Amino acid sequence: MMTLSEAARANDGYELWLPPANDPAANLDIATLGTGATLDIAAGELHRDLATAPLPILLATNLRPELAALKLPGAALGREGYVVRRATVAGRAVILVSGNTETGVLYGAFALIRAARTGADLTTIALQSAPKVAVRVLDHWDNLDGSVERGYAGASLWNWWELPDYKDPRYTDYARADASLGINGVVLNNVNAKPDSLTPRYIAKAAALADVFRPWGIKVYLSARFSAPIELGGLKTADPLDPAVAAWWKAKADEIYRAIPDFGGFLVKANSEGQPGPRDYHRSHAEGANMLAAALKPHGGIVMWRAFVYAESDPDDRAKQAYTEFHPLDGKFADNVLVQVKNGAIDFQPREPFHPLFGAMPRTPIMLELQITKEYLGFATHLAYLGPLFSEVLEADTYARGKGSTVAKVIDGTLDHHALSGMAGVANIGRDRDWSGSTFNQANWYAFGRLAWDPDLSPEAIAREWAQQTFGPDPRLADIAVKMMMQSREAVVDYTGPLGLAHLMGTGHHYGPGPWIKDLARPEWNPVYYHRADASGIGFDRTRTGSNAIAQYSPEVARRLADPRTTPESELLWFHHLPWDWKMNSGETLWHALVAHYDQGVASVAAMQAEWDEARPLVDPERWQKTATFLAIQHREAQWWRDASLAYWMSLNHLPLPAGSAAPA
Ligand code: GCW
Incomplete structure (x- = not known):
């Protein structure tokens, strides 16, 4: 009992x-x-x-x-x-x-x-x-004040105030969950890092967590602020080629390893969204990463250096910037550096084509960064199972070494023979009783862990094993849960940005529609920058007549993307600007297809509601009710996304709603 x-x-x-x-x-x-x-x-x-x-x-x-x-x-x-x-x-x-x-x-x-x-x-x-990927980490965007950037499941798990003395039993419960999936690393603090995380006080706190996690096979990593030698060390510069800077980092690494003998290493966000970095001193990302790598090397630590950069280097297309800066650096990174690349070239949108850096840096181990927290997919409230999103990028074929050069093979190291390999997931974990803000969000943590162990697992099989363990053995309940989960991510794509549209959300908080927004300081922060819609058409031309971002892909892929007829319709408007009356493969116009997708998104949420109603007798009242309430919110907000988006498109194209659309005229 x-x-x-x-x-x-x-x-x-x-x-x-x-x-x-x-x-x-x-x-x-x-x-x-x-x-x-x-x-x-x-x-x-x-x-x-x-x-x-x-x-x-x-x-x-x-x-x-x-x-x-x-x-x-x-x-x-x-x-x-x-x-x-x-x-x-x-x-x-x-x-x-x-x-x-x-x-x-x-x-x-x-x-x-x-x-x-x-x-x-x-x-x-x-x-x-045996795991196919070596470094399987959760990146916690947890701040030292207890808040979590883009976290929707309560405050940070880490109680910095009570640490290192009090080790909350919840840390052990967290380690159990991670270890059950094979997750073997935890980056404790936000990539927008405060220097304080590297002070002796915080190193002691991190060491206490490392002691809890160690027997579960989990290593601790820290996000490092590149300018820490100035802020903590009193140096005048953080120039990676300055010997005093290198010496400071070496001493810092030695200090950390005295407290945490199996410390994993540093994660770094440099020269991105206001963070300091080597570019401040006209040094390359490789020079910055290698200086840190040298400090960790004697202890066996690694650097995970993020490629999520956008400065003003490629003003014509933000999607090109990471490749522009990193591709020339292939072969220049130390052997204990992983370059960490988000799944797509913009930012964790409900759907993005795979990032052009995958397969493009054969002499550098590239790790994949996925976002488990749903910054752009309805926070914790909307039900969106991310297994299919994760697998879509893992299965994408880069053609870097001919057919079959999938992203999975790039990031597990087999394509280019790297022993060091990694996959990171931005955690969706906080102090909520259910850890992730909803029962179904737990499945995204689960799916990330299972795919990091084996990127070839099927997202549907993962959904089923998660549902069976979460809800118990009744196959009827698992069937319902899996059905809901497998349609959920596409539903979000449909009601937020179908046919390759993206980044149309309310800016700042990133919740709800805002395709009309155009007054933010930097052009690439504005939704209008991404859809480029006007009276005659919609979409971002990334072919030769536009930003030519497609040239960053291998020739085989670029050739396919150069022509809207050979571009997958799910990515159509990501790569092409097309007239509203463009004929889709089905024969209907682009406008009609767009409206149908928005309607489909709303209908899918209604279908999930009906399916969950059937689950009512099979699941405990607490979890049933919370999920049902969240689905009702999602349904209302799917309509909001559809209606607001369509009203805006219609203000530009002056086209009527097609007959049969459920959207209000
Ligand atoms: O998309 C942006 C998020 C930021 C985040 C950044 C990043 C941690 O809105 O909150 O900062 O990505 O990945 O660095």
């Missing part, structure tokens, strides 16, 4: 996808060979999360002599991989959970839990897996 408080925690989502399933009377036979903090955690998780097991469970690393005769895979598992299978050890039939390290065993334990919770037959279980 679950205690009352456990039941409450499960019902309001606190336990995420890991509500305890244990019946203490079940008294499972779970043993370990050897001892270790991580091994103990793995055993504890199985006790907590597994209801039954057909055989005793044995946890051990491959190093144990008792397992030698089994000829378990070794090299194939790497440092973090696992194998879970039946075996006979010392004459006893067991389910063996093993790996080369205790961390591998822990991941194996979670894989076993996942298998059991999703209906696998444990008597025949045979799992083997």
